[in-house]
Amino acid sequence: MKQSELFTKTSKLPPKDEEAVNAKLLTRGGFVEKMSAGVYAYLPLGQRVLSKINQIIREEINAIGGQEMLMQALVAKEYWEKSKRWHTDVAYEFKSPFGEDIGLGWTHEEVITSIATHFINSYKDLPLAVYQIQTKFRAEARAKSGILRGREFSMKDLYSFHTSVEDLNVYYEKVIKAYHKIFKRVGLKAKLTEASGGAFTKDYTHEFQVPTPVGEDTIVYCVSCDYCQNKEIALVRGGNLCPKCNGEVKEEKAIEVGNVFRLGTRFSEAFDLKFTNDKGEKLPVVMGSYGIGPTRVMGTIVEVYNDANGIIWPEAVSPFKVHLLGINKSAEAIYKQLVKGLPASGVEGVEVLYDDRDTSAGAKFADADLLGITWRAVVSPKTGDKIELKRRDSDKAKLVGIKELLKL
């Protein structure tokens, strides 16, 4: 991709109506555009990041048997009424032009449970897990923190169906493992945190919390073992001794990037989702639901990885692998080789954003830092027939040949 052809441009100054670091940097870089409070458009660069996050999620959820699907956003009142979740304070509810009562989907337990009644009949059908990556709508009283708390946001929601709580628990642990892999792959250090279930279940649940000062939640955790609880339910405070191992307990702000809920039979009973066991008895299906917010993950990454000059994307979610800068010299030939690879040698091309703009060197360097693409490749009279390669998260640059660049 040539930067001169990119839909967006960068801006030197952040918009005056954004305070959050993620919103400032993402807006300056042209990743997102705020359209209303808590409502953002994801521009080509932002969409590329989001796609990479989504792809990582897909790979890990598919690996634990999740089947991807897509549910509707327009959810009729009858579904919400069955589970007594019509008229919640987070739902966008309205009358359609045909007089129907509609609630925009803010979660999909009702929908998936209703669908599942058509396909789950026997214990032989279970267990099952399906998921979607879709836009959710929540009437947040106060949208804030850029893309961290929006009224419209992306969510990967996974639902699992089981014959027993024991079987649910087995899958629950699998999901936790998969989530750890996902967050690790996108570059986040998420702590498994015990918490309350909110609108979803009365049971205790688990959240994945990324410690950072801008977080809305507070977690209480032990520095010596894996004890970690949301402050809402924790019986100890920072400075106390760990209830599990007597280690030192700390308190820290954190962003919730994922959660897992044991729903039990709440929704299967509401929707009469039953299976027949091997004795011919009809029993309610045991369910779990598991969420990750890709847009929130993106915002969290920016909050965690940035410096005075801009974003520092972890390589796995960088919108491009290489940012190629031609300084006082065209890098067109290098660009073509990077895109096409070296056909004779079988080396494939790499994903590259080529700054071919007729602008100053300083502007190009500044934009490269702001956009935060992992590898910066500079071609200039100084570099001769080599290319200067530098990681965004490092100060060390080295001169390499085209082959080395293609191997990134």
Next chain:
RNA sequence: CGGAGAGUGGUGUAAUGGUAGCAUACACGCCCUGGGAGCGUGCAGUCCGGGUUCGAAUCCCGGCUCUCCGACCA
């Protein structure tokens, strides 16, 4: 939903009752070229509706929008 603050070219700002100015972006020309260079020309603005006044970006009333704090919440 309570409280506080703010709306001026695309973006960021100045003007506090009296000529709407600057920067940046954009267009054209010149010049320059390793950390957001320079010169010239051009394009472009007071959130909406009322009111006060000879005169309103500025004061008053209403509305809309955004941000922050709180409550709530992935």
